[in-house]
Amino acid sequence: MIKHRSILSMMVLLALAFVISSCSKEQSPTTGWNYNDEKNGGFQVAPYEEQETGPGLVLIEGGTFVMGRTEQDVMYDWNSQPRRTTVPSFYMDMTEVRNLDYLEYLHWLKRVYADENPRIIQKALPDTLVWRSKLAYNEPYVNNYLRHPAFRDYPVVGVNWLQARDYCSWRTDRVNEYILVEFGILDYQEAPSSDNHFNTDAYMVPEIQGIGEETDHQLVDISPNGGGYRRARMEDGILLPKYRLPTEAEWEYAALGLIGNTMYERVVERRLYPWNGHITRTDAPGNYGDMVANYRRGRGDYMGVAGNLNDAASITAPVYAYWPNDYGLYNMAGNVSEWVMDVYRPLTFEDMDDYNSFRGNVYKTYVRNNTGAIADKLYNTIYDYDGILEWLNGPVGTTDQGFFRNLSRPLNDDEKKLEADLTSGLEAIKKLNDDRKYEEASDAMAELLEDKLYGNPSETIEIAAELAKGISDFIVAEPGELRTRDVTIEENLNRRNYRKANNINYLDGDYASNYTSDNNWSNWRDDDGTSTSKMYDYGLTSMVNDHARVYKGGSWKDGAYWLSPGTRRFLDEHQSTDDIGFRCAMTRVGSPIGNY
Secondary structure, three states: OHHHHHHHHHHHHHHHHHHHHOOOOOEOOOOOOEOOOHHHOOOOOOOOOOOOOOOOEEEEOOEEEEEOOOOOOOOOOOOOOOEEEEEOOEEEEOOOOEHHHHHHHHHHHHHHHOOOOHHHHHHHOOOHHHHOEOOEOOHHHHHHOOOOHHHOOOEOOOOOHHHHHHHHHHHHHHHHHHHHHHOOOEOOOOOOEOOEOOOHHHHOOOOOOOOOOEOOOOEEOOOOOOOOEEOOOHHHOOOOOOEEOOOHHHHHHHHHOHHHOEEOOEEOOOOOOOOOOOOOEOOOOOOOOOEOOOOOOEOOEOOEEOOEEOOOOOOOOOOOOOOOOOOOOOOOOOOOEEEEEEEOOOOHHHHOOOEOOOOOOEOEEEOEOOOOOEOOOOOOOEEOHHHHHHHHHOOOOOOOOHHHHOOOOOOOHHHHHHHHHHHHHHHHHHHHHHOOOHHHHHHHHHHHHHHHHHOOOOOOOOOHHHHHHHHHOOEEEOOOOOOEEEOOOHHHOOOOOOOOOEOOOOOOOOHHHOOOOOOOHHHOOOOOOOOOHHHHOEOOOEOOOOOEEEEEOOOOOOOHHHHOOOOEEEEEOOOOOOOEEOOOEEEOOOOOOOOO
C-alpha cells in the first residue's frame, strides 16, 4: 500500500511539474506536444475567436423557413411552390451596391489594366443605355445617372449578372489586401499593374510572386523548413471568405426578416413582405401612412402628387431610403430588383436540397503543372471560347442565328472575311483548350484578336467596335488570377456525391430528366451533355437555358405584387436593365450566432 502511494505521489508531482513547465504553451490534447514551439517542429496555432464582419456587411442569423410563394400567383407561373428549407448563417450587404462603389471599382481597373488590357475595363462598364425607352425622354439618366455626384448614393443599374459576379471577386481582393496592409504584412501599392497586384487566391500559394510588396514584418515562421517569415494562411483566420452574390434561398430568407417576427420558434405573423401587415404603408406614430418601399403604386403613378409624394422617388432612391427590415437590411423590397447566384429553372423547388439549396454548381479545380504544383498566375486574358462562337454564329438547334445573321444589313466582303477568320480561328483555339493546351490557346486568342480585330484599321468594317465589345463580355479570367478548369469525370470515378463538373441541369434538363421518344443520346444533347434545348426549346418556346439567372424582389417600376420575397424572375446573364442591381454576401464560418 505504501509502495503504491509513493508511485501515485510521484506521478502527481511529475504531472504538476509538467504543467508548470509548459504553462506558457498550449498543448495538443491528442499528442501532448506543444503548439507554437519551434523545438518540436513549430506547428503553429493562431489565436482566434470569431469571424470578423467585412466592410458593409451585417450578420444574417440562419434558420428554417418556408421558401417560395407567400402571395397569390397572379402570373400563373407556378415556379415558386412553398418548400421548407434551412439557410445557414451568412453575411449580406446592408444596402444595394451604389454608383459610388462601382465607380471605385472602375477606377481601380483603369489604374491596373488601362494600358495593357483595356478590354477588361470595357467588360466592366455598366450599360447606361438601359435607361432609353422608345416613347420616353430618359436621356438625362443615360448621361448622368452613373457618374453625376447627385446620384452617387443611388443603386448602380445596367450591370449584368457576370459584371456583378466580377465586382464581388474584386471586392474580396481589395478587402483582404487592406487587412494585410493594416497588419503590416503588405505595403500599399502605389502603382499596381496587370502582372503585379494582389489576388487572394494567388497570395495563398507561397511560390507565386507578383502579389504586391511584402514587408519585413510578415508572420514569423517557426517551422524548421521555414525561412523566418511567411505569408498569412487560411489557418491564421486573418483573411475573410470571398464576397459573392447571395443564393436565392439566402436572399429570400434575409428579405423576409423573420428574426424580428418570432416568439421562441413560433412565427407570429406570416409575412407577405419584409414587414408585417398586408399593406405598403407604415402605421408608425409620426410617419403614419408613409410608403415603406419605392415601387409603382399604380399605372402612371411612380411618385405621387406634388406636395405629398407617396415614396419621394421618381426612379430609384438612395440606398438608405425607407426603413430597414429586422435584419437591418435596406430596400429588400422596391428600389431595384437584385441578382442572385442561381440559374433559373421553373421547377427548382421540386428538386432542391432542403439545406443551403442552390442550382448552378460547376465544380472547378486549379490547373497544375507537371510537378503537381499549382500553375503560375495568368499573364493573358482568358475567354469563354464556346460562348463567343455561340454569340457569333448562334447556338446549334435554335432559331437564334447569332451576331452576324442578326445584322440589319448584309456583310460586305471585308466583313465576310473577318467572320470567316474569327470563326476558323476560334474553332482552332477551342480545340487547343479542349486538349488542355491552355497556354497555347490563350496566346492564340490574343494573337487572333490583335491581328484580325483590334489591330485592323479598315474603315469598311463598321461592326468592329460592336464585335470588340461583344467579345469582351466573354472574358472569364484576367491577368493576375490563378487558372482554373472544370473537374473531369475520370478524376472523380470513386466519388459518390458528384462525378461531372457541370451540375446546372441535374434533375432538370439532363438526360435522366428529359422526356423524349428519341432515346438516341447524341440526337438531343450538345457535346458536353449540358444542353436544355430539347426540354425547354430555347429560342422557340422558352428563354430558359444554363445562362438564365434569377433576380429577386420588386423595383421602382414594379407593382406591389413583386415586393413579396417569394416572387422570382429571370434574365440572361449577359443582359441588364434599368431596374436590376445587386448586393454582395459572404459565407459565415464557425458558430452560426457569432458576435454582433
